[in-house]
Every structure is written in structure tokens, then in C-alpha cells.
Amino acid sequence: MKREQLRHHPAYAALSPDEQLAIDERLEGWHLDAPAVAATTGGVAELDVSDLRFWLASTARRPWAMISLCDQPEQATAIFEGLLAAVPGLADHRERPKLVVLARDMSRALVVADSARREQGFVRDEQLAALCDQIDKLERVEPRWRDESVVAILRVAKLEELANALVDYTRSTRGVQGFLSRVGARVSTKLFDLVHGGLYLATGDAEHEGHYEHGEWTNWTANYRARPAAYLCPSNEDELCGAIAKAPELRVVGGGHSFNDGPLCPGHMISLDAYGRILDIDPNRKIARVQAGIRLRDLNKALWEASLGLPVLGSTDSQSLGGLVATDLHGTGRDAGFLSEQILSLRVIAADGVAQTVRPGDPLFHAAIGAIGTCGVVSEVELQLVDAFHLEKVTQMVDRAHAESSIDGLLRANDHISFYYIGGADEAEAVRVHQWNRTSAPLTPKWEKLKTRNELSDFAVSAFVPGLAKRIADIDEDAWLSDLVAPDSTLVMPGSRGFGRKLFYRHDEIEFGVPFERYQSCLAQILALLSVEEFFSVVEVRFTPDRSQSLIGPGAGRRSAYIELATPLSQDHERVFAKAEEIMREHEGQPHLGKKTNVSAQDMLEIHGDRFVQFQAVRAAQDPGGKFLNAFTQRVLGG
Ligand SMILES: Cc1cc2nc3c(=O)[nH]c(=O)nc-3n(C[C@H](O)[C@H](O)[C@H](O)COP(=O)(O)OP(=O)(O)OC[C@H]3O[C@@H](n4cnc5c(N)ncnc54)[C@H](O)[C@@H]3O)c2cc1C
Known part of the structure; x- marks a missing residue:
């Protein structure tokens, strides 16, 4: 959508002439890209006059940073006004413009956190930590904007649950209770490290890996857990495609060596542990075709025995090949740096259970690499190898x-x-x-x-x-x-x-x-x-x-x-x-x-621009119903 087109939008027409002028100035030099907006929001059609007003009142340069608020503009305004009301005599305050901007940003951050809470059912600790940090900054500028006043404003704005989450978080991280819980966590982690360090010495193997036991899956550090309704370990392509087609919602797991909630799913989790065979090694062409569940250490061992290898690797080898593709593993190097440079083809299974093999140049090939499983399950990888060295x-x-x-x-x-x-x-x-x-x-x-x-x-x-x-x-x-x-x-x-x-x-x-x-x-x-x-x-x-x-x-x-x-x-x-x-x-x-x-998702759009738009188009085709979405992928890539 070009600026001219925005002028015909009903939301724009509903603005006063002064507001329209301000919008025109803000949009100067800015191209409102409809697919980009649609990729991270409900779409341009959702644009409402209150969105445009909110955007004008905020410091955000790009429209979609504001559009994402359109489901709760009243709360954002209530918090904003509550914060301003907490500072009597604001009209004559020396730093009025700065305070207004801070209050806008704070109200936006709180409403965004509450949207996430409603979607996921909880607020992540990282987000609570960032909010506390932002409140600390506010308090340094204006002492009346303390934790308690922000919490009270949230309650008035009917964001009771977010207020409670903030109170619980500050209690557990500050004061005596915070101190005790930090000490407890440190002691237990050090004990854990000591036991595993000892085991490593005794057996040479620490076995830090994601695993499923008694109905629960945990990642390698045991700080992310899920109790999926079904945990499946298919061992052939028919089973794998069938499991994907039938699952109502689904995440696939490899070695559990990621550091976030990407693999978690309350619905179906599929492990490729039984899908890790080497299908073929051609020593003359130096090409291997392998199933994606194979652990890197096992692949490396087999390649070394065949006098072949990969030119560059990351800093550990306990991950699955599929997990490495899904996060675009990088190592470090002058001439080569990524596993993905060596990939000749990928077999990818879409949400409907249909598999296809794609090569460099195909949009799905480039989208699936680094997609954290949202463009389909990577089931096979064909690799160009080098002589062992x-x-x-x-x-x-x-x-x-x-x-x-x-x-x-x-x-x-x-x-x-x-x-x-x-x-x-x-x-x-x-x-x-x-x-x-x-x-x-x-x-x-x-x-x-x-x-x-x-x-x-x-x-x-x-x-x-x-x-x-x-x-x-x-x-x-x-x-x-x-x-x-x-x-x-x-x-x-x-x-x-x-x-x-x-x-x-x-x-x-x-x-x-x-x-x-x-x-x-x-x-x-x-x-x-x-x-x-x-x-x-x-x-x-x-x-x-x-x-x-x-x-x-x-x-x-x-x-x-x-x-x-x-x-x-x-x-x-x-x-x-x-x-x-x-x-x-x-x-x-x-x-x-x-x-x-x-x-x-808005940040990802700003970071990757057109590449993100291309990515979203492939993802929409591979998973139109959002089967591969969980709280993490939804936040990072959008619904
Ligand atoms: C000690 C350590 C060292 C590391 N070193 C590096 C490094 O040097 N360079 C680097 O880039 N990263 C590094 N990482 C990060 C790690 O490589 C990635 O998190 C990788 O995804 C882990 O692979 P995994 O098989 O354990 O995946 P998991 O943790 O099981 O899954 C990671 C993500 O990929 C998805 N996924 C898994 N398998 C598939 C599949 N077959 N198809 C589609 N999606 C899938 C999952 O749903 C999840 O979102 C390191 C991690 C650790 C713990």
C-alpha cells in the first residue's frame, strides 16, 4: 500500500485535517508495504482510526508497531493517562515532552505484554524483567512512577492479571525472598554441575540432552519442559507424514539443545530419534544423504570412517541434523561458516503431511533453513562433503x-x-x-x-x-x-x-x-x-x-x-x-x-525486511492453519 492509497482508507478519512497532515508528514519517505503489514498484524484492512491516533501519539516510526495494539487501544490509553495523572503539574513540567514519550512507551510495552499473556496464558520472565527494567528507568526520571503506582494503574485499566504477574515477579527477584530464591537456584545449579562434571570424568559422557520420560519432555538444561498430549517417534516416512497430517498442533524435537521454548507443545511432539539413518554415502562425489534425526556426533563418526567430513562445524555435536538446519547452524570461518552452505537438498514435510525435496534456489529451501520448524519438518538432508582433514x-x-x-x-x-x-x-x-x-x-x-x-x-x-x-x-x-x-x-x-x-x-x-x-x-x-x-x-x-x-x-x-x-x-x-x-x-x-x-514478529520484519516478507509467504503456504505455531514461534514469527 502506498501513501496515496492510505489516503483513501476509511481510518484516514475519519481523522481531522490536522491529524491527516501529521500522518502525511510521518509517512514522508515511508512506504507502507501491505504484505509486510499483513505478515505481522491482522492486515491493513484491520486498520482503525484509533490505531492511527495511537501511532501519532507514539514515537514509533513505522505504522505496524502501532497496529499491533489495535485490539486493546482503550487499555493503552488508560495506562498512558494514568501515568500522566500520577505527575501533578505535568503541563508546566520542565521535561514534559520526555515524560510524555516515556509514558507512551511504557503503556505500549504493558499492553503488548498483556496481549502475549492472553495468547500464551502467562507472561515470560524475560518480558517481566524487561518491564521491571523499564519501570526502573521511569522512576529514575520521575520518582512518582514507582512499581506500586504502575501496578495500581494497571489495576484501574483492568489488567489485573498482568499486575499480579508483575507483583509476583518483583517479589521473587527483589528483597529477602528474591535473595533466598536466587541463592537456592545457584546452589542447585552448582550441585547439578558438580554431579555432571563428576559423571563426565568417570564415564567421559555427560549426556546433557533433551529427553522424554514419564510423560514429560525436557531440554538439555532441564529448564524448559512440556507434557504433550502425544509424543511420537516415527521411524519411516509414511509414519512421519501420517503423524504430521493428523496432528492438531505440532512441534518437532531433535537433541533439545536450544535455549528457548521453541520445541514445546501441549499437543503433539514428534521426535526424530528413530529417524536418523544414513541413507547413502557416495565417496566419489563426496555426497551423503541422511535422515534428519541423526545426531551430529554420529554423522561425524561415520563420515570420518569414510575419510570424509564437513568443512566447518559449531561448538558442540549433540544436536540433530534437523535441529541444526532449523536454526541455521553457524561456526566461525574466513571462507565458510554455515552448515547450510553444504546442503544440496532438503526433504520438507508440510502441515498437510505432503513431503517434497527442494534445492538451492527454491524459495522453500531458503525459508526452511532457520525456520525453527515453521515451514515444515525437515526429514532428510543431502550434504556436499570434503575430504577428511x-x-x-x-x-x-x-x-x-x-x-x-x-x-x-x-x-x-x-x-x-x-x-x-x-x-x-x-x-x-x-x-x-x-x-x-x-x-x-x-x-x-x-x-x-x-x-x-x-x-x-x-x-x-x-x-x-x-x-x-x-x-x-x-x-x-x-x-x-x-x-x-x-x-x-x-x-x-x-x-x-x-x-x-x-x-x-x-x-x-x-x-x-x-x-x-x-x-x-x-x-x-x-x-x-x-x-x-x-x-x-x-x-x-x-x-x-x-x-x-x-x-x-x-x-x-x-x-x-x-x-x-x-x-x-x-x-x-x-x-x-x-x-x-x-x-x-x-x-x-x-x-x-x-x-x-x-x-x-514486528521486530523480525524490521530486522530482515523483504527477506522476512518472502519467508512469511512460504510459511503461509506450508502451514496455512498455523499447526506449527507455539507460544515462541507465534511471538517471533507472528500468527
Ligand atoms: C552447548 C551448545 C553449543 C551450541 N553451539 C552452537 C554453535 O556453535 N552454533 C550455532 O549456530 N548454534 C549452536 N547451538 C545452538 C544449537 O545448535 C541449536 O539450538 C540447534 O537447534 C539444536 O539442535 P537440536 O537438534 O538440539 O534442536 P532442538 O533443540 O530439539 O530444536 C531446536 C528448534 O528446531 C526445531 N526442529 C528440531 N528438529 C527439526 C526438524 N527436523 N525440522 C524442523 N524443525 C526442527 C525445533 O522445533 C526447535 O524449535 C549450541 C547449543 C548448545 C546447547
């Missing part, structure tokens, strides 16, 4: 300033590179760098034992003694403490094992891909945030070329750097993750949908 991994503590100023040279000189920053360190001088290069050198004797030893020392420092990790980052990289606790190492390993590490302590992650050119400024702000908040987190930084095959993946459409916060579960992270997300968004960040994120 040895990989040398060098790990060092290096001078941070030097590493950052010579980043271009470092990236050129190495096949793959990543950094571990220790967030929360005050004046981090040192950073841990990992460099991987293919080599013809023989494998390091006892490489497996040495690899385990390195991972255990990382585990001890990162999960148990964050204070020590901070101290190491704050001192010179050549200091004795650094050499003792984080010694440099060089290992030559099989390419199939060299990228991944065994991560056997529970943690949460948020990760965004940002344009390569902007990553240092984004990283500096993230590290400053962690320092101000005195918040410990490992911050991993990786890089990929512009080669993602996904329409909505974190690295889609550009050369990227990834900034990831990997935070032990014993840290209270919601509030800080929400702030970190704001910083990443300000740096044009694109979320990794296998990890924590607060983005909405």
Missing part, C-alpha cells in the same frame, strides 16, 4: 588491544578464529583466542585426553570460579596466574572433533549476528554493560562470510560477527540479557532463534 587448534591468552587492532590480519591468516572475553572483568587486558587451521601434521598423541583436560579447566574457571576468570582477564596475558590457570595449548585433532567442545555445565545463551563492520563497537558496549552490572559471563565472538542460505538466520544477507553471552544458569540473567539484546538491536543485530531472544 586434520585440524590444528591453538588456544592462547593474548593482549586484547592488540588482538582487536589486528583483527583483519588475524582473520586473513587463519581458517577459523574465535574469542572468549570474560564479561564482568573491569579492565580486561587479555582475551582468549582460538585459531583453527587445516594441517598435514599428524594427530597430537593422546589428543583426546589433552582436549578433555583443557575443557575441564575451562569448566572449572567458567562455571565455578568466575572471580578467577575475571582476574585472569584483568591481568597481563603472560602473568604466572594466567599461565597456570589458562595455559596456552596446541592440539592437532581430527577435523570431525576439533571444532566442538564438550560443554558439561548448564548455561543459557543469547546470540546475535551483527554486521562485521560494527561488531567492535557493539562488543565494547556489551562488555561495558556487563562490567557496570557486575555480571559474569563468557562472551564468545565468532565470524562468518556472507554465505548463509537462510532468509531469517542470524548471519543472513551479510558478512557477520556473532556476539554470544554464555552464562552459567546460576547467574540471574534475564534483565542483563534484555539490556544486551537492546545493544545488539541498536547495532542491527539479527537473533539466533535457537537461543534466548525477546524479538517479536
Whole structure:
């Protein structure tokens, strides 16, 4: 819809001439794209005069940020007016314009949270944390806008349940009760880590994986759970297609290694654990065709035995191939960075149970990669392989300033590179760098034992003694403490094992891909945030070329750097993750949908633009009735 067309819309005609003029000015240079609006809202037809008025009164530049409120404009207005009424003498207030904008934003955020509550039946902790944060900001500007006054205003606006959720959340996170519940959570997480760390030492296998037991499915960190009405494990295509066709609502699960509620479903959950066979390996053409339930570690093992491999991998190998496709797995690399670069074809089963095989160039191929299962269940993957190779991994503590100023040279000189920053360190001088290069050198004797030893020392420092990790980052990289606790190492390993590490302590992650050119400024702000908040987190930084095959993946459409916060579960992270997300968004960040994120469908449209519109068109064709939607996918991709 062009601006001219909006002028013929009944909602526009109902405005006063002054309001129409204001709308015209606001729309100057803005193209109101009907499919884009329809993708994230009820559609342009739903546009109401109150939407246009709300938009005019808000700071939002784009119309659909306001259209999403059209089902509750009265409450938004009531909260807005309640907030203004709480500040007597506002008309003469020195900072009136700023206060009005803050009140608008707050009322909008509260109504959006309430819409989510009505859809999902609850408000997510991340969203409550972000609201509390916003209320704190309000209070700093105007002391009369306290928690209690916002809660009272919500009650007057008849948003009783949201008010209760806010009260419960603040009680459990602040004051004595909050303190006790935080201590309890930390102790139980540390105990959990200790037991699993011990098991790892004793058996070499921590078995952190999603699983289904006694009617309940849990993810790898056991912090997301569901009791589905049916949990199915089909083992052939007829069964799989039949199960998909019959399910009223459905999510598919792989290794449960994602960090959000994406896999959860109260209806049917389908596991591809019994659908993980290698169908064919052609050593001459270096091509493998496999079922999507296979775990990466099993695929890697079989490929290594056939003297073949994948050129780049992520940091663990417990995921299913389908889960990796569904989140567009990235590793780090100069010339290659994504699993999706190696995919020759995908078999995808739509909501009606019909399967089709698609190749690069087909819109469904690119939509299904990174779609978190909303464009259909990925059931088979055909992969282009390379000859098996040895990989040398060098790990060092290096001078941070030097590493950052010579980043271009470092990236050129190495096949793959990543950094571990220790967030929360005050004046981090040192950073841990990992460099991987293919080599013809023989494998390091006892490489497996040495690899385990390195991972255990990382585990001890990162999960148990964050204070020590901070101290190491704050001192010179050549200091004795650094050499003792984080010694440099060089290992030559099989390419199939060299990228991944065994991560056997529970943690949460948020990760965004940002344009390569902007990553240092984004990283500096993230590290400053962690320092101000005195918040410990490992911050991993990786890089990929512009080669993602996904329409909505974190690295889609550009050369990227990834900034990831990997935070032990014993840290209270919601509030800080929400702030970190704001910083990443300000740096044009694109979320990794296998990890924590607060983005909405509107945000995704702003982030990915035309690619998101194309994605939504494919999704609508594959799943017209919204069978693959759950609370997470609905929030992130729209209904
Ligand atoms: C320790 C650790 C390290 C990680 N390292 C990296 C990394 O280096 N790079 C990176 O990009 N990510 C990384 N991740 C994230 C992880 O790769 C993704 O979350 C991935 O989706 C997990 O795969 P899974 O089989 O466990 O999927 P699940 O957690 O089971 O599912 C993830 C999502 O994909 C959907 N899905 C699963 N299978 C299918 C299918 N067959 N068809 C369609 N949809 C499906 C699910 O519904 C869900 O929404 C890491 C995660 C962990 C825990």
C-alpha cells in the first residue's frame, strides 16, 4: 500500500485535517508495504482510526508497531493517562515532552505484554524483567512512577492479571525472598554441575540432552519442559507424514539443545530419534544423504570412517541434523561458516503431511533453513562433503588491544578464529583466542585426553570460579596466574572433533549476528554493560562470510560477527540479557532463534525486511492453519 492509497482508507478519512497532515508528514519517505503489514498484524484492512491516533501519539516510526495494539487501544490509553495523572503539574513540567514519550512507551510495552499473556496464558520472565527494567528507568526520571503506582494503574485499566504477574515477579527477584530464591537456584545449579562434571570424568559422557520420560519432555538444561498430549517417534516416512497430517498442533524435537521454548507443545511432539539413518554415502562425489534425526556426533563418526567430513562445524555435536538446519547452524570461518552452505537438498514435510525435496534456489529451501520448524519438518538432508582433514587448534591468552587492532590480519591468516572475553572483568587486558587451521601434521598423541583436560579447566574457571576468570582477564596475558590457570595449548585433532567442545555445565545463551563492520563497537558496549552490572559471563565472538542460505538466520544477507553471552544458569540473567539484546538491536543485530531472544514478529520484519516478507509467504503456504505455531514461534514469527 502506498501513501496515496492510505489516503483513501476509511481510518484516514475519519481523522481531522490536522491529524491527516501529521500522518502525511510521518509517512514522508515511508512506504507502507501491505504484505509486510499483513505478515505481522491482522492486515491493513484491520486498520482503525484509533490505531492511527495511537501511532501519532507514539514515537514509533513505522505504522505496524502501532497496529499491533489495535485490539486493546482503550487499555493503552488508560495506562498512558494514568501515568500522566500520577505527575501533578505535568503541563508546566520542565521535561514534559520526555515524560510524555516515556509514558507512551511504557503503556505500549504493558499492553503488548498483556496481549502475549492472553495468547500464551502467562507472561515470560524475560518480558517481566524487561518491564521491571523499564519501570526502573521511569522512576529514575520521575520518582512518582514507582512499581506500586504502575501496578495500581494497571489495576484501574483492568489488567489485573498482568499486575499480579508483575507483583509476583518483583517479589521473587527483589528483597529477602528474591535473595533466598536466587541463592537456592545457584546452589542447585552448582550441585547439578558438580554431579555432571563428576559423571563426565568417570564415564567421559555427560549426556546433557533433551529427553522424554514419564510423560514429560525436557531440554538439555532441564529448564524448559512440556507434557504433550502425544509424543511420537516415527521411524519411516509414511509414519512421519501420517503423524504430521493428523496432528492438531505440532512441534518437532531433535537433541533439545536450544535455549528457548521453541520445541514445546501441549499437543503433539514428534521426535526424530528413530529417524536418523544414513541413507547413502557416495565417496566419489563426496555426497551423503541422511535422515534428519541423526545426531551430529554420529554423522561425524561415520563420515570420518569414510575419510570424509564437513568443512566447518559449531561448538558442540549433540544436536540433530534437523535441529541444526532449523536454526541455521553457524561456526566461525574466513571462507565458510554455515552448515547450510553444504546442503544440496532438503526433504520438507508440510502441515498437510505432503513431503517434497527442494534445492538451492527454491524459495522453500531458503525459508526452511532457520525456520525453527515453521515451514515444515525437515526429514532428510543431502550434504556436499570434503575430504577428511586434520585440524590444528591453538588456544592462547593474548593482549586484547592488540588482538582487536589486528583483527583483519588475524582473520586473513587463519581458517577459523574465535574469542572468549570474560564479561564482568573491569579492565580486561587479555582475551582468549582460538585459531583453527587445516594441517598435514599428524594427530597430537593422546589428543583426546589433552582436549578433555583443557575443557575441564575451562569448566572449572567458567562455571565455578568466575572471580578467577575475571582476574585472569584483568591481568597481563603472560602473568604466572594466567599461565597456570589458562595455559596456552596446541592440539592437532581430527577435523570431525576439533571444532566442538564438550560443554558439561548448564548455561543459557543469547546470540546475535551483527554486521562485521560494527561488531567492535557493539562488543565494547556489551562488555561495558556487563562490567557496570557486575555480571559474569563468557562472551564468545565468532565470524562468518556472507554465505548463509537462510532468509531469517542470524548471519543472513551479510558478512557477520556473532556476539554470544554464555552464562552459567546460576547467574540471574534475564534483565542483563534484555539490556544486551537492546545493544545488539541498536547495532542491527539479527537473533539466533535457537537461543534466548525477546524479538517479536514486528521486530523480525524490521530486522530482515523483504527477506522476512518472502519467508512469511512460504510459511503461509506450508502451514496455512498455523499447526506449527507455539507460544515462541507465534511471538517471533507472528500468527
Ligand atoms: C552447548 C551448545 C553449543 C551450541 N553451539 C552452537 C554453535 O556453535 N552454533 C550455532 O549456530 N548454534 C549452536 N547451538 C545452538 C544449537 O545448535 C541449536 O539450538 C540447534 O537447534 C539444536 O539442535 P537440536 O537438534 O538440539 O534442536 P532442538 O533443540 O530439539 O530444536 C531446536 C528448534 O528446531 C526445531 N526442529 C528440531 N528438529 C527439526 C526438524 N527436523 N525440522 C524442523 N524443525 C526442527 C525445533 O522445533 C526447535 O524449535 C549450541 C547449543 C548448545 C546447547
